[in-house]
Amino acid sequence: MKFGVVIFPGSNCDFDTFHVLKNVIRQPTIWLWHKDHGLQGVDCVVLPGGFAYGDYLRSGAIARFSPLMQEVGEFADKGGVVLGICNGFQVLLELGLLPGAMLRNKNLKFLCQFVTIRLENERTRFTHKGKKGQVLRVPIAHFDGNYFAPPETLKEIEENSQVVFRYSGANGSLTEEANVNGSLHSIAGLMNKRGNVMGLMPHPERASERLLGSEDGRVIFESIISKF
Amino acid sequence: MKVRILVSFKDSVLDPQGQTVKNALHTLGYRAIKDVRQGKVFEIDLAGATKADAEKIIPEISDKVLANPIIEKFTWQIIEA
Numbered sequence: 001m002k003f004g005v006v007i008f009p010g011s012n013c014d015f016d017t018f019h020v021l022k023n024v025i026r027q028p029t030i031w032l033w034h035k036d037h038g039l040q041g042v043d044c045v046v047l048p049g050g051f052a053y054g055d056y057l058r059s060g061a062i063a064r065f066s067p068l069m070q071e072v073g074e075f076a077d078k079g080g081v082v083l084g085i086c087n088g089f090q091v092l093l094e095l096g097l098l099p100g101a102m103l104r105n106k107n108l109k110f111l112c113q114f115v116t117i118r119l120e121n122e123r124t125r126f127t128h129k130g131k132k133g134q135v136l137r138v139p140i141a142h143f144d145g146n147y148f149a150p151p152e153t154l155k156e157i158e159e160n161s162q163v164v165f166r167y168s169g170a171n172g173s174l175t176e177e178a179n180v181n182g183s184l185h186s187i188a189g190l191m192n193k194r195g196n197v198m199g200l201m202p203h204p205e206r207a208s209e210r211l212l213g214s215e216d217g218r219v220i221f222e223s224i225i226s227k228f
Numbered sequence: 229m230k231v232r233i234l235v236s237f238k239d240s241v242l243d244p245q246g247q248t249v250k251n252a253l254h255t256l257g258y259r260a261i262k263d264v265r266q267g268k269v270f271e272i273d274l275a276g277a278t279k280a281d282a283e284k285i286i287p288e289i290s291d292k293v294l295a296n297p298i299i300e301k302f303t304w305q306i307i308e309a
Contacts, residue, residue, distance in 0.1 A: 058296055065293075094296065101298040108244055148241065148299055 001225045004032040004042035006072070006088075008063050013049035013085065017205045021046070024208050025221045034066040044081040044224055045072050047088025049141070049203060059102060059144045060090030069095060081125060081224060082197045086142055089190075089199030097197050098190055099157060100149035105142070106182025112141040114214070115180055117188045117202055118168035121161045124191055125228040126198045129219050135172050136165075136216035138202040140180070145201040147183035147190070154184060165189030165200055229274045230308035231286055235295045236267030270294055271307070282306060 003021045007014050014031075021029040030040060034052075039045065052063035063069065069091070076082045076097050084092040092098045105111055119127055119134040130136075149157065157163060166186040169178045179186040181201070189200030204217025237243045243265050250264040274282055290302040 057294070061293070061296070101296050103241065103299065104244055106244060108248060150240070150298070 001027050001043045003027055003029040003044050003046055004039060005046050005048055006032045006034060008034045008052035010052045010054055011048050011050035017046055017048040020205045020208045027225055032068060034068045036068055039071055039075055047084040047091050049086030052087055060094040063091045064095040076197050079196050084199035085203055086201055089201055092199045098192055098199050099153050100147055102144040103146040103148050104144055105146050110143045111180055114139050116168055116170045117165040118172045120163050120166055124164055124195055126220055127164060127223050128228050129223040129226055133172055137214045138204055138207040138217050140202050142201055145181040147187040160193050162191050163187055164191050164198055229277045231272045231282055231304055232307045233270040233290055233294060233302055233304040234267055235300050235302045236265055237299060238301050241299045
């Protein structure tokens with residue numbers, strides 16, 4: 001499976017993501033520069049974490065106007081697989097490929113720490129190698145990860161099982177304390193209705209090698225490359 | 229023509245930054261302050277534009293770029309003809 005990692009000015013998890021896809025998951029991986037045209041035949045586009053365009057105006061707000069992002073939108077409309085991590089998730093929300101928006105974390109602090117998230121839906125192309133209820137230990141590093149959507153949208157995404165991950169305790173319990181950034185319904189990861197686009201705030205690419213303290217994030221990449 | 233656009237959170241959206249400012253003001257003794265909502269101001273210079281142009285362009289760019297309609301609302305006014 002051929003992966004393309006998009007680089008925006010201000011991306012800073014691009015090399016980590018590229019490394020994991022190429023050297024850990026061992027898949028052909030290329031760079032996609034945000035100003036270029038053409039997705040060069042990739043099967044999956046990954047929007048990495050960082051601060052695209054300095055996060056000026058709102059996180060992800062300017063990045064969505066990149067020439068390449070218009071093509072990523074068309075790619076997703078045709079069923080192409082798109083994964084947005086952290087800032088990449090924010091870009092997908094601003095682009096409208098995923099429903100909702102991000103607000104500043106409830107405690108107004110930049111949160112950089114390991115968290116535990118519970119796998120809510122294992123019947124997705126991003127998680128089918130995992131188990132429902134499985135708890136992953138993965139790091140977060142963000143200022144604006146407080147997920148918000150109007151009540152009718154929330155109802156719809158819950159009814160369609162679009163919530164893929166929720167912040168939870170290590171035992172899988174959903175508590176206010178575990179919901180570190182204040183996200184509605186403790187949402188940490190979300191996919192579109194069709195199931196080909198997913199965004200998540202935690203960084204699976206930083207938790208894919210034992211050396212880095214956790215390999216729990218690998219299940220996402222291994223699911224993507226396996227037959228669904 | 230110069231236009232000022234004010235973008236702020238919708239009433240249904242919590243504004244933790246505004247809350248923090250309010251708490252700080254309370255600490256300073258300004259107990260009469262009931263609520264604070266924080267927003268963004270844009271001052272835009274529209275070269276050679278008429279009022280009709282502004283009425284077309286400003287809501288368009290506010291909706292498309294300056295505000296995220298899921299969480300924010302905007303108001304605008306002409307500040308210099």
